[in-house]
Amino acid sequence: xxxxxxxxxxGCTLAKNLEExxxxxxxxxxxxxxxxxxxxxxxxxxxxxxxxxxxxxxxxVGIQEWLRxxxxxxxxxxAMDLLKAQSILGHSSQYHDAHGFEFIGHQMGGERxxxxxxxxxxxxxxxxxxxxxxxxPSPETSxxxxxxxxxxxxxxxxxxxxxxxxxxxxxxxxxxxxxRKYGQKEILGCRHPRSxxxxxxxRLYQCPAKKQVQRLNDDFYTFxxxxxxxxxxNISSTTPFVSVPTPxxxxxxxxxxxxxxxxxxxxxxxxxxxxxxxxxxxxSFDTLAFQxxxxxxxxxxxxxxxxxSGSAGPSGPQFPVYQPVxxxxxxxxNSGSSSNNSMELIxxxxxxxxxxxxxxxx
DNA sequence: TTGATTTGACCCAT
DNA sequence: ATGGGTCAAATCAA
Numbered sequence: 404x405x406x407x408x409x410x411x412x413x414g415c416t417l418a419k420n421l422e423e424x425x426x427x428x429x430x431x432x433x434x435x436x437x438x439x440x441x442x443x444x445x446x447x448x449x450x451x452x453x454x455x456x457x458x459x460x461x462x463x464v465g466i467q468e469w470l471r472x473x474x475x476x477x478x479x480x481x482a483m484d485l486l487k488a489q490s491i492l493g494h495s496s497q498y499h500d501a502h503g504f505e506f507i508g509h510q511m512g513g514e515r516x517x518x519x520x521x522x523x524x525x526x527x528x529x530x531x532x533x534x535x536x537x538x539x540p541s542p543e544t545s546x547x548x549x550x551x552x553x554x555x556x557x558x559x560x561x562x563x564x565x566x567x568x569x570x571x572x573x574x575x576x577x578x579x580x581x582x583r584k585y586g587q588k589e590i591l592g593c594r595h596p597r598s599x600x601x602x603x604x605x606r607l608y609q610c611p612a613k614k615q616v617q618r619l620n621d622d623f624y625t626f627x628x629x630x631x632x633x634x635x636x637n638i639s640s641t642t643p644f645v646s647v648p649t650p651x652x653x654x655x656x657x658x659x660x661x662x663x664x665x666x667x668x669x670x671x672x673x674x675x676x677x678x679x680x681x682x683x684x685x686x687s688f689d690t691l692a693f694q695x696x697x698x699x700x701x702x703x704x705x706x707x708x709x710x711x712s713g714s715a716g717p718s719g720p721q722f723p724v725y726q727p728v729x730x731x732x733x734x735x736x737n738s739g740s741s742s743n744n745s746m747e748l749i750x751x752x753x754x755x756x757x758x759x760x761x762x763x764x765x
Numbered sequence: 766t767t768g769a770t771t772t773g774a775c776c777c778a779t
Numbered sequence: 780a781t782g783g784g785t786c787a788a789a790t791c792a793a
Binding site for chain 3: 586601615
């Protein structure tokens with residue numbers, strides 16, 4: 404099952420890369436085809452594997468269980484899964500991020516830590532996630548409650564993530580959601596100002612998610628990101644199918660199976676090495692390589708993730724058994740190269756076809 | 766024109 | 780009284 408997860412993540416990653424580079428592929432149909440073939444190969448592999456496994460429950464439920472148990476704060480597990488996936492597919496690969504960090508995932512006393520070999524280790528930095536109290540997942544909902552946040556320390560998750568090492572160092576780490584900055588303050592005892600963000604879709608969807616971003620006093624290259632509230636908007640800027648650590652997800656099963664995004668800065672920052680046959684393609688696979696948001700990558704200059712999207716649908720991660728690749732390809736072809744929402748289009752298209760009968764949408 | 770960012774002011778918890 | 784979180788007008792950028 405771990406291997407399957409890695410394969411799926413790898414497939415999604417390839418699709419994401421393809422989506423991000425659609426504008427560059429207009430004149431390279433051959434490379435586009437090869438990329439599609441690779442995606443097809445990955446998902447076909449998953450399909451075969453799943454079909455061989457005995458699944459004692461409906462497939463989509465199994466996937467949701469899998470997502471619930473295997474994601475969330477386990478970005479390092481995703482890293483290892485992706486590594487395994489490439490191994491399964493016969494790709495020689497090492498697991499590096501865009502800065503050449505070699506990731507080592509391990510667990511320390513309940514706290515999950517992802518360490519990089521270079522500066523990350525030097526600074527004792529890593530992915531640090533502190534779910535505080537899952538039993539009280541009450542997102543802020545009304546203006547009258549907004550001043551009570553300080554009391555409600557339970558409703559937050561604190562992460563430490565590495566800052567971009569190149570490009571605009573002031574950009575906060577990407578986490579897969581789109582955020583709108585609404586404030587910045589100098590904080591007593593803090594060398595750097597604290598920035599306040601809320602979900603871009605706060606108004607449209609009454610999404611209460613917020614985050615604070617602050618550099619550490621003693622490590623300019625590390626952000627401490629505090630998440631509060633739970634996304635209800637179902638709209639993310641990047642890859643679907645993965646869960647982000649939010650208070651509501653710790654402990655109880657969320658009422659809505661809103662698919663959350665991981666701190667994508669972590670697994671998006673991991674370079675996916677091209678498979679040999681793709682490397683040999685006329686166009687280097689490097690054009691599809693991940694680039695760190697805020698660095699030289701395709702990210703927008705804003706504080707948030709670049710275009711692309713990947714709504715997983717409000718009824719939770721639906722996963723295809725049949726037709727996924729053809730639908731994906733159709734969506735890509737129909738989305739147009741200039742669309743910023745092509746992935747959203749893709750996955751909404753997929754959702755339409757993969758919705759399990761009986762499950763209702765929001 | 767529209768959406769995002771900046772920044773000073775305001776409000777509330779401590 | 781003070782500090783942290785948010786608001787909202789002004790400004791910027793696409």
